[in-house]
Amino acid sequence: MNLWNAMEVGLKEIWAHKFRSLLTMLGIILGVSSLVAMSAMVTGMEKGAREALVAVGGLQKVRVEGQPVPPDQRHLRDFARGVTLSDVYAIQGSVPEIEDVSPEMRLDTPPTLTANGKFTRTFMTSGVWPVQLEMMEHKVEHGRMFNEVDDELARSVCVIGTGIRDDLWGDPEKTGEEIIPLGKTISVNGYPFTVVGMFEHYESEQEHRERQIRKAEEAKRIAAGQTNSAAGPRRDRGWNGGGRRGGFAFWIKNHTVYLPLNTMWVKLVSGVTNVPAEPRLSNLEIKIRDVQNLNLALTEIRNVLMINHHGVEDFAFRTQEDWADQINLYIKNARLSGGLISGISLLVGGIGIMNIMLASISERIREIGIRKAVGAGGVDVFVQIVVESVVIAMIGGAVGLVTSLGLLQLIAFVSPTDNAPIVTLSAMAFAFGASVLVGVLAGLFPAVKAARMNVIQALRYD
Amino acid sequence: MALLELRDVRKVYHLGGEEIRALDGITLNIDGGEFVSIIGPSGSGKSTLMHILGCLDTPTHGTVTLDGTPIQQASARELARMRNRKIGFVFQFFNLLPKLNVVQNVELPMIYAGLNGHQRREKALKALEAVQMGHRLKNRPSQLSGGQQQRVAIARALVNDPKIIFADEPTGNLDTHTGEIILELFRSLSKQGRTVIIVTHNPEIAAVTPRRIEIRNGKIADRVDARLAGLEKTALLSHSGHDTTIAPA
Numbered sequence: 001m002n003l004w005n006a007m008e009v010g011l012k013e014i015w016a017h018k019f020r021s022l023l024t025m026l027g028i029i030l031g032v033s034s035l036v037a038m039s040a041m042v043t044g045m046e047k048g049a050r051e052a053l054v055a056v057g058g059l060q061k062v063r064v065e066g067q068p069v070p071p072d073q074r075h076l077r078d079f080a081r082g083v084t085l086s087d088v089y090a091i092q093g094s095v096p097e098i099e100d101v102s103p104e105m106r107l108d109t110p111p112t113l114t115a116n117g118k119f120t121r122t123f124m125t126s127g128v129w130p131v132q133l134e135m136m137e138h139k140v141e142h143g144r145m146f147n148e149v150d151d152e153l154a155r156s157v158c159v160i161g162t163g164i165r166d167d168l169w170g171d172p173e174k175t176g177e178e179i180i181p182l183g184k185t186i187s188v189n190g191y192p193f194t195v196v197g198m199f200e201h202y203e204s205e206q207e208h209r210e211r212q213i214r215k216a217e218e219a220k221r222i223a224a225g226q227t228n229s230a231a232g233p234r235r236d237r238g239w240n241g242g243g244r245r246g247g248f249a250f251w252i253k254n255h256t257v258y259l260p261l262n263t264m265w266v267k268l269v270s271g272v273t274n275v276p277a278e279p280r281l282s283n284l285e286i287k288i289r290d291v292q293n294l295n296l297a298l299t300e301i302r303n304v305l306m307i308n309h310h311g312v313e314d315f316a317f318r319t320q321e322d323w324a325d326q327i328n329l330y331i332k333n334a335r336l337s338g339g340l341i342s343g344i345s346l347l348v349g350g351i352g353i354m355n356i357m358l359a360s361i362s363e364r365i366r367e368i369g370i371r372k373a374v375g376a377g378g379v380d381v382f383v384q385i386v387v388e389s390v391v392i393a394m395i396g397g398a399v400g401l402v403t404s405l406g407l408l409q410l411i412a413f414v415s416p417t418d419n420a421p422i423v424t425l426s427a428m429a430f431a432f433g434a435s436v437l438v439g440v441l442a443g444l445f446p447a448v449k450a451a452r453m454n455v456i457q458a459l460r461y462d
Numbered sequence: 463m464a465l466l467e468l469r470d471v472r473k474v475y476h477l478g479g480e481e482i483r484a485l486d487g488i489t490l491n492i493d494g495g496e497f498v499s500i501i502g503p504s505g506s507g508k509s510t511l512m513h514i515l516g517c518l519d520t521p522t523h524g525t526v527t528l529d530g531t532p533i534q535q536a537s538a539r540e541l542a543r544m545r546n547r548k549i550g551f552v553f554q555f556f557n558l559l560p561k562l563n564v565v566q567n568v569e570l571p572m573i574y575a576g577l578n579g580h581q582r583r584e585k586a587l588k589a590l591e592a593v594q595m596g597h598r599l600k601n602r603p604s605q606l607s608g609g610q611q612q613r614v615a616i617a618r619a620l621v622n623d624p625k626i627i628f629a630d631e632p633t634g635n636l637d638t639h640t641g642e643i644i645l646e647l648f649r650s651l652s653k654q655g656r657t658v659i660i661v662t663h664n665p666e667i668a669a670v671t672p673r674r675i676e677i678r679n680g681k682i683a684d685r686v687d688a689r690l691a692g693l694e695k696t697a698l699l700s701h702s703g704h705d706t707t708i709a710p711a
């Protein structure tokens with residue numbers, strides 16, 4: 001008996017009991033659609049998280065921060081100088097595994113930035129070297145980054161992120177016109193700084209897409225001769241319109257203000273604190289050439305710093321490993337719980353199919369007897385029942401795949417996220433495969449039962 | 463060598479500690495081309511015998527040889543194969559599949575014989591023509607009369623070109639007239655050279671077959687009951703040595 005024939009009989013059986021079959025498929029439909037939807041959501045989240053990780057420099061980046069002297073070194077406290085530029089030079093000179101070192105100096109309290117009659121505060125105001133630009137994966141879209149000369153001469157210039165521009169001059173999304181505040185003056189804690197550059201707007205791919213869509217709609221409206229958005233009232237466009245959207249990583253990046261390190265020191269720090277012999281940095285950003293060498297590089301940097309700090313361990317390392325690990329753990333957990341829910345649905349679906357197949361064979365005892373009398377072997381009957389079970393599961397699986405797309409829309413509607421779900425072909429294939437497997441397993445027991453039926457008794461049955 | 467050879471065949475059922483000897487030492491030969499009726503009172507073991515002859519069941523004891531193949535210890539799979547290739551069944555209650563139409567029912571044995579759709583259709587049409595049912599191909603069994611259903615069942619029994627056709631009370635569920643037509647069909651099959659074995663307690667059918675085997679209490683009766691065989695008393699005497707099966711030595 002060929003498979004096609006068994007499938008034909010299976011389809012006829014399903015068609016003959018449409019409602020019953022549909023109810024039976026429900027578990028599989030739910031299982032498959034939740035499996036695909038969950039996987040799509042987790043994949044979306046994972047992508048968003050990894051984008052954010054890359055936005056802050058990826059795993060290659062190590063930060064050295066000053067920290068209090070550890071308890072067992074308290075007697076050395078007076079020797080602690082914190083992280084200084086001499087550390088930068090030492091690391092540059094003796095650790096070959098690093099690509100670059102970039103010093104950063106911040107104020108203890110976030111400074112107040114004033115311009116255009118508005119003010120804002122950001123703890124992302126730092127004095128840096130121009131190299132910080134590459135280090136933090138920044139891109140200057142308008143104007144320029146300050147250079148070594150600006151730093152040497154401690155010029156009062158700054159480069160800002162679009163978030164600062166939004167705070168002080170308005171968000172172009174809201175006002176309808178984009179202000180590029182080059183040449184404008186921002187006062188930082190009362191000291192005037194000239195804006196020489198502005199970074200590009202950082203956002204996740206998801207946000208980017210949404211913004212493009214809004215732009216296109218806008219263009220269409222204008223083309224259609226409707227109210228110009230700049231003149232007309234601007235409205236909040238619902239869940240993806242306002243608020244602090246996107247990953248926190250992108251938000252922070254957009255709220256960065258860079259001043260030359262020297263300027264920071266001369267104008268803002270030394271004037272307001274006790275002046276130590278050497279300018280104290282808040283941290284160093286270090287980029288490792290190859291993530292593979294992360295541990296080696298960390299050891300070497302630590303050795304160099306320990307010598308430079310005369311054995312006082314008043315610094316600590318911070319890597320993105322924890323974050324990456326956390327992303328991985330979170331993703332793993334999300335997958336696990338999603339898989340568990342889907343697995344339970346599939347299990348229930350499987351039990352349903354088994355139940356219906358058992359009912360089906362006891363309704364068809366005589367049919368099985370007749371088939372056997374005209375020459376169907378046990379294997380033929382077995383295959384027949386398993387195929388019927390698999391056909392139910394496969395239809396359920398296929399419907400589940402379609403339903404999953406609807407389910408995703410529903411989830412997006414009920415609980416919008418910044419990370420658009422990503423439906424992958426492999427997730428769909430996996431879920432469909434799982435439904436087929438459930439069909440096979442659910443069919444086994446009824447199939448064995450049917451195959452073992454005694455011909456004569458089956459023929460007599462009525 | 464005979465087409466069917468039974469030697470001391472016994473079938474014993476155990477029902478709650480009680481032993482039921484449905485067949486109790488049957489020995490007989492049936493040659494290819496014979497037209498035989500198996501007669502006997504209800505409960506005598508006719509159906510049990512037919513099940514064993516027809517490879518639906520195996521005996522508890524004894525040997526059965528079908529077309530040279532011993533089947534007393536055959537596996538379920540081998541029996542199914544034998545049924546498919548060498549045997550056609552016609553039942554009292556037709557036993558057509560209600561969800562399939564006429565052609566599909568006739569095609570059923572060929573599905574298990576592994577024929578492709580084209581071959582199946584061709585042979586099914588031929589078999590249906592042979593029983594004058596070629597005009598009702600797309601009908602469901604429920605749309606046919608009893609006699610028509612039985613004709614379809616006969617077409618199904620014929621379609622794999624079997625050596626033997628078994629019929630268990632084939633007219634038991636039909637009116638007299640229709641029964642006669644069906645019987646005539648069996649007779650013409652026999653004339654074409656097929657081996658036909660009919661299980662019946664209808665004397666009129668038994669009267670038609672040249673050879674009658676009477677079962678009583680699981681054994682072959684040495685004298686055929688004239689009333690059951692549909693013969694007159696005088697006829698019984700004249701036929702006794704010839705048509706009654708006597709166990710070979």
Ligand SMILES: Nc1ncnc2c1ncn2[C@@H]1O[C@H](COP(=O)(O)OP(=O)(O)O)[C@@H](O)[C@H]1O
Pocket residue numbers: 475476477482483484502503504505506507508509510511
């Ligand atoms: N599966 C079975 N279990 C127990 N007893 C059976 C079974 N099948 C048949 N019998 C018994 O065997 C005897 C012969 O039955 P059967 O061959 O059906 O008789 P017939 O067809 O001549 O009426 C009867 O007594 C019947 O009750």
Ligand SMILES: [Mg+2]
Pocket residue numbers: 508509510
């Ligand atoms: Mg009977």
